[in-house]
Amino acid sequence: MAGVKDAALGFFDSGVGGLTVVRAVQDLLPGEDVIYLGDTARLPYGSKSPETIRQFAEEDVNFLLSKGVKAIVVACNTATAHALPKFWENCPVPIMGVIEPGVEAVLADESAERIGIIATRGTIQSHAYQHALATRKRGLMIHGIATPLLVPLIEEDWISEEVTKEVINKYLDPLVAKGIDTLMLACTHYPLLMPVLDEILPGDVRLVDSATTCAERLKEMLEGTDLLNAKGGNGKLEIYLTDLSEQFEELAKRFLRRPTGKVRRAVLSAS
Amino acid sequence: MAGVKDAALGFFDSGVGGLTVVRAVQDLLPGEDVIYLGDTARLPYGSKSPETIRQFAEEDVNFLLSKGVKAIVVACNTATAHALPKFWENCPVPIMGVIEPGVEAVLADESAERIGIIATRGTIQSHAYQHALATRKRGLMIHGIATPLLVPLIEEDWISEEVTKEVINKYLDPLVAKGIDTLMLACTHYPLLMPVLDEILPGDVRLVDSATTCAERLKEMLEGTDLLNAKGGNGKLEIYLTDLSEQFEELAKRFLRRPTGKVRRAVLSAS
Numbered sequence: 001m002a003g004v005k006d007a008a009l010g011f012f013d014s015g016v017g018g019l020t021v022v023r024a025v026q027d028l029l030p031g032e033d034v035i036y037l038g039d040t041a042r043l044p045y046g047s048k049s050p051e052t053i054r055q056f057a058e059e060d061v062n063f064l065l066s067k068g069v070k071a072i073v074v075a076c077n078t079a080t081a082h083a084l085p086k087f088w089e090n091c092p093v094p095i096m097g098v099i100e101p102g103v104e105a106v107l108a109d110e111s112a113e114r115i116g117i118i119a120t121r122g123t124i125q126s127h128a129y130q131h132a133l134a135t136r137k138r139g140l141m142i143h144g145i146a147t148p149l150l151v152p153l154i155e156e157d158w159i160s161e162e163v164t165k166e167v168i169n170k171y172l173d174p175l176v177a178k179g180i181d182t183l184m185l186a187c188t189h190y191p192l193l194m195p196v197l198d199e200i201l202p203g204d205v206r207l208v209d210s211a212t213t214c215a216e217r218l219k220e221m222l223e224g225t226d227l228l229n230a231k232g233g234n235g236k237l238e239i240y241l242t243d244l245s246e247q248f249e250e251l252a253k254r255f256l257r258r259p260t261g262k263v264r265r266a267v268l269s270a271s
Numbered sequence: 272m273a274g275v276k277d278a279a280l281g282f283f284d285s286g287v288g289g290l291t292v293v294r295a296v297q298d299l300l301p302g303e304d305v306i307y308l309g310d311t312a313r314l315p316y317g318s319k320s321p322e323t324i325r326q327f328a329e330e331d332v333n334f335l336l337s338k339g340v341k342a343i344v345v346a347c348n349t350a351t352a353h354a355l356p357k358f359w360e361n362c363p364v365p366i367m368g369v370i371e372p373g374v375e376a377v378l379a380d381e382s383a384e385r386i387g388i389i390a391t392r393g394t395i396q397s398h399a400y401q402h403a404l405a406t407r408k409r410g411l412m413i414h415g416i417a418t419p420l421l422v423p424l425i426e427e428d429w430i431s432e433e434v435t436k437e438v439i440n441k442y443l444d445p446l447v448a449k450g451i452d453t454l455m456l457a458c459t460h461y462p463l464l465m466p467v468l469d470e471i472l473p474g475d476v477r478l479v480d481s482a483t484t485c486a487e488r489l490k491e492m493l494e495g496t497d498l499l500n501a502k503g504g505n506g507k508l509e510i511y512l513t514d515l516s517e518q519f520e521e522l523a524k525r526f527l528r529r530p531t532g533k534v535r536r537a538v539l540s541a542s
Contacts, residue, residue: 243323
């Protein structure tokens with residue numbers, strides 16, 4: 001008999017960047033089915049106000065709940081920063097975000113002291129990362145900067161272009177000047193920039209993203225709530241986007257690094 | 272007695288760029304009241320699919336109709352390109368877009384032969400400008416390119432930065448190589464880039480935007496439908512945005528080049 005353990009995991013993001021988290025989860029928990037929602041019709045979330053982000057995130061969660069998911073991952077930094085505390089109060093299934101795992105990944109290296117954070121304007125202005133880091137460890141130097149041009153550059157597929165390097169340099173120069181030892185990529189899009197960041201940054205700056213740690217924390221959450229699916233590999237993946245276009249389907253493949261299967265259109269409704 | 276001539280004109284855009292059109296209309300028709308809607312919660316429209324753009328535009332039009340406007344200007348190139356033909360069939364008040372005026376502004380110089388068009392991906396892919404130009408005059412050379420990074424650069428206020436020039440050069444080099452004599456700025460955001468474009472482009476390339484011609488065509492439309500408000504200056508302006516933020520209010524002032532008054536939040540509903 002199919003029980004709640006067999007239900008799918010739900011993920012959502014403003015776009016397709018959250019598929020970097022799905023990829024890490026599929027690697028660690030290959031037996032789990034996954035339902036992914038990308039709100040491509042209204043992306044980006046990062047430049048919008050906290051109230052609007054919370055409203056959109058609530059509609060995203062309701063969509064996933066309507067699909068019968070057993071747990072939810074907010075695979076979007078901006079939505080985690082502004083909406084997760086609200087969901088903890090009233091979501092009927094376990095729900096987690098990407099910020100706590102990101103902070104944990106940063107602090108996994110005990111020598112980390114001078115932390116740079118790059119993210120959307122919404123995430124930076126929420127101070128969620130700065131706050132989570134500062135409460136975990138005393139004496140950290142934390143420098144967060146909003147880098148709103150990086151998502152459009154990635155979506156334009158200009159990752160290897162000279163201007164992308166210049167934009168990154170312009171954003172990061174002040175962080176490098178402050179002698180950061182760690183750079184947190186606090187947006188699910190940014191892992192695609194790893195090769196460029198590696199080339200640009202001094203060799204002793206550690207680059208951190210939250211996908212792998214997020215998968216590990218999800219596994220713990222499922223174990224703790226007795227929801228882990230014990231069956232072997234071959235979990236199914238269903239991707240829903242609120243706006244379908246060739247460009248998003250292409251990007252989805254790049255983030256997932258494997259075929260996406262048929263992508264469906266989702267229609268959300270206000271709660 | 273207040274009649275329909277005293278009702279306001281309605282304008283909408285995905286964001287605040289359409290205020291460049293409002294400014295031109297206020298200069299030409301200072302007695303008209305204006306209600307402006309910017310769908311900042313879901314911007315940009317330019318990267319999304321035709322179906323989604325049409326659905327958003329329909330909700331925008333319904334909002335303006337609910338405010339009792341006497342006529343509507345689609346002050347957004349992407350929405351004009353994909354949704355205007357639909358509205359012509361069933362909008363209960365006169366409605367016009369920015370593309371026909373833009374094309375007219377291009378062809379006002381009879382020597383124009385090699386036309387470059389820069390716009391969002393949605394506008395370029397619609398072929399609306401290319402089609403409108405080609406049906407007006409035979410033998411034109413028309414080159415449209417999508418320049419999706421320009422809106423984020425303008426919104427980041429990096430207009431005078433070196434990287435912005437490099438992005439523009441990268442986009443425009445192929446057009447310049449084709450020997451264009453005219454460049455159509457087919458997005459209401461782009462007039463803010465005029466100083467940079469002037470500096471970058473060869474001196475004999477004419478830059479065209481649609482705002483002034485759009486105001487003239489609107490005046491004709493109001494005269495033709497007996498809706499022109501004959502009273503003198505001091506028309507009121509009401510601005511509604513679907514997402515309020517300091518950043519959008521700042522941008523609105525830059526596009527309007529005058530104080531915006533109190534900006535209100537609009538809540539749209541599906542039709």
